[in-house]
Amino acid sequence: MDTPLSVEDAGAQPDLWLTPKRASKDRPHYLGHRDRLRERAAAGGLAALPDYELLELYLFRAVPRGDVKPLAKQLLTRFGSLGAVLGATREELRTVKGVGEALALDLELLHEAALRAAREQVARRPVISSWSALLAYVKAALAHEAREQFRVLFLDKKNQLIADEVMNRGTVDHAPVYPREVMRRALELSASAVILVHNHPAGDPTPSVADVDMTKQVVEAARALRIAVHDHLVVGRHGTASFKALGLI
Template sequence: MRSKVLSAGAESLAEYEILEMLLFAAAPRGDTRPIAKSLIKEFGSLAKVLTASPEALRKVDRVGDATIATMKVAETLGVKLLRAKTEKRNVLSSWQALLEYCQGIMGHREIEHFRILFLNNKNHMIADEVQQTGTVNHTAAYPREVIKRALELSATSLILVHNHPSGDTTPSKADIAITKEIVTAAAALGIKVHDHLIVSANESTSLKSLGLM
């Protein structure tokens, strides 16, 4: 596989082969192909393997701490590469990179995460924080906590983001309602909410573009 990567590029590898090479770092003297195939079979894709929780990974036969640590390092590396495309940039003019970042860090999650991107007066991201996590189809958001954190960070604007594990990014009535609550609370303190993005592994929806905020 090493020769294949050097001659044809890493994109020539199947997902289980990429995982096999990653796992070789955790078990350099073992045959990592069976574990790689088991993980892909269990979670469905390489992305879902990398974003799986340690608890879920540990349930797969022969997966131990070394393998889990390798998966989490690989996941973090991917996040950092995606975030690098948005750092020290006006995220409103780097919208595609922002969407790729949000989908990369949240699109494959099995439960809903509600996160806030805090921006300064140049629309540079100064913080990216998960405010709440929930179930497979619901997470709660608290406007008071969102605004409190924005003030602590001296943020002048926000972008709201959450994922729909179902894959359907159509906003629910609850999504629309909480967006309006946060927009109202933020406006009272001079903080602008640019958008609320709903993402999945394969698509994204902007509430602003739908005229819902």
């Protein structure tokens, strides 16, 4: 009969003093999971991962040890989607147990990087000829905003982006718009055209009666100054509505 190894004897032979059953019982189930997930990502590509695993992979950087799968799933449950997680404010992220200031900042940083990458695609060429890039940009910027936000894209004579500015922020269902302020800023920037953009936090991008009335006021103010209003885009989680496509401009 073999003499059992003591803990001291096993020092040079790690884990030999644990029986297989004891080892599986005492070792956390997530040990090795990070390496396995990284290997799957490398072999199959990041696009093959479900949202919670993609988020989990990112959380590895901010949380160097421990099981972050529950946190990834909790974030997705709390905000509803990966895009909404990244679009959440630091204050909103910190309402989730396990999310501290550093992790909240990391997630906000990831969103800002994605937003800037999308903006580059819009800024490089005339907006009118890169409409799909513009839609991707405004969706990234506004689809998951918790409060209504009104912004204006100011364009030059070649329809290239001069500036994208938030003109006003409001409540969950209203952001006041002042046509004179929009036109004043357009003149300051020597803009030849504008595209109006705002979001519907409730998700449905269908323009409201108030949206239509406000747009008519801006168009009238712009016409007097020979500034074109190319479109008014309403962004929601469920899509983007174009006033021009709907025949409202």
